[in-house]
Amino acid sequence: MPDQAPAYTALSHPDFDDLDYSKLDNVVAVMAQKGGVGKTTLASNLAGLAATRGDRVLLVDLDPQGNVLDELALFENPAYDAGWGLREAVLHGGAIDNLIKDARPGLDVAHGGINTRSISDTLVKQKQREFERQLRGQGFELPGPAAGEWYDDVLDVPDEIDFSPVYHARLALTLARTLEEAEKNGRPYDLVVIDSPPNEKEIQLNIMGAARWIVGATMPDFGSIRAVREIIDMAAATEDGAHQVEMLGVVLTGATERMRNVKRSAFDAIEAATGGQRFKSQVPGRPGVYEDVPLIIEHTIRWSTATAQIARAKGKLVYEIADEHEQRQPWYKAVREGRKDSGPVASGSTGMAGDIMDVATELFHRMHTYNFDKADYIGVSTEISEEQK
Numbered sequence: 404m405p406d407q408a409p410a411y412t413a414l415s416h417p418d419f420d421d422l423d424y425s426k427l428d429n430v431v432a433v434m435a436q437k438g439g440v441g442k443t444t445l446a447s448n449l450a451g452l453a454a455t456r457g458d459r460v461l462l463v464d465l466d467p468q469g470n471v472l473d474e475l476a477l478f479e480n481p482a483y484d485a486g487w488g489l490r491e492a493v494l495h496g497g498a499i500d501n502l503i504k505d506a507r508p509g510l511d512v513a514h515g516g517i518n519t520r521s522i523s524d525t526l527v528k529q530k531q532r533e534f535e536r537q538l539r540g541q542g543f544e545l546p547g548p549a550a551g552e553w554y555d556d557v558l559d560v561p562d563e564i565d566f567s568p569v570y571h572a573r574l575a576l577t578l579a580r581t582l583e584e585a586e587k588n589g590r591p592y593d594l595v596v597i598d599s600p601p602n603e604k605e606i607q608l609n610i611m612g613a614a615r616w617i618v619g620a621t622m623p624d625f626g627s628i629r630a631v632r633e634i635i636d637m638a639a640a641t642e643d644g645a646h647q648v649e650m651l652g653v654v655l656t657g658a659t660e661r662m663r664n665v666k667r668s669a670f671d672a673i674e675a676a677t678g679g680q681r682f683k684s685q686v687p688g689r690p691g692v693y694e695d696v697p698l699i700i701e702h703t704i705r706w707s708t709a710t711a712q713i714a715r716a717k718g719k720l721v722y723e724i725a726d727e728h729e730q731r732q733p734w735y736k737a738v739r740e741g742r743k744d745s746g747p748v749a750s751g752s753t754g755m756a757g758d759i760m761d762v763a764t765e766l767f768h769r770m771h772t773y774n775f776d777k778a779d780y781i782g783v784s785t786e787i788s789e790e791q792k
């Protein structure tokens with residue numbers, strides 16, 4: 404056995420050395436370490452809203468649950484493969500070629516599913532093999548189970564290997580090549596939105612290594628809020644000289660304007676969890692002039708269980724359900740005219756849709772890399788009646 408401690412070498416490759424991260428300036432990921440906080444709903448509606456303004460948008464669903472498919476009614480799409488195509492593209496650094504095109508006008512989807520879960524498993528195995536290879540190459544022997552024991556002590560993979568671009572920049576390479584292909588085909592994307600899985604470290608590291616902007620989503624409970632800190636720390640750990648990743652904001656869901664004490668308490672807890680971190684936001688109407696604002700997004704998203712259930716049952720986004728509610732005639736008129744009723748529509752959808760639009764406005768405005776006119780969404784929530792709040 405060598406006398407000195409082992410030394411480890413980070414892995415790279417020309418494909419990653421030549422990666423142009425400026426092509427990923429408009430990649431935003433919605434993340435949470437705890438499920439059930441409205442992460443997928445927020446990601447899907449952000450992508451959908453951006454597409455309604457005429458932008459070309461790619462929505463990437465890396466959550467093995469594949470709930471984006473429910474949000475957009477895509478389970479019966481012929482391209483559906485439970486995320487296998489996305490898995491293969493990420494693991495091999497290739498362009499995503501199994502996209503669901505025009506899930507909505509201007510919105511393409513790289514859909515997830517159970518197959519994306521093996522991305523993490525595969526990367527863990529590859530890192531472990533490289534760790535063992537480097538140890539053996541220096542003359543070290545890997546310890547086996549102690550006499551009479553049935554388990555091994557698993558050694559942590561060192562940071563030099565754990566954070567090698569070959570492992571945590573694969574999604575970045577995949578997205579860069581996907582965007583390049585789209586541009587060659589004359590259909591370039593203006594925005595990429597990623598729905599991140601909770602508690603899938605290897606996938607999350609790849610998302611951090613690809614996204615320029617990170618949005619944290621949390622409910623008012625302290626468990627969800629504490630988990631925001633983990634996202635911030637992970638972003639800091641993955642940033643390097645070649646790639647800049649920045650927290651765009653933290654969105655509070657499940658709190659209405661009427662829940663003032665809950666909202667105030669949650670805002671204070673988020674401020675503490677983020678360490679008082681600030682965001683340098685461009686002053687509206689003054690290009691090149693910035694001001695420091697709290698990381699927490701000012702607008703919150705109320706949660707309507709009925710809206711969420713109906714939206715996924717119908718495969719529609721929240722603002723689409725709100726449109727149905729606003730345009731729908733009373734059910735008795737349909738009966739009198741002999742028409743079939745279109746089914747339930749949640750009255751709370753208008754309020755929830757307005758909240759999401761306000762949050763989208765604030766987030767997109769903070770993205771100085773994204774060509775966004777704040778006037779696009781202003782005024783939506785002001786039309787909500789008192790009964791809908």
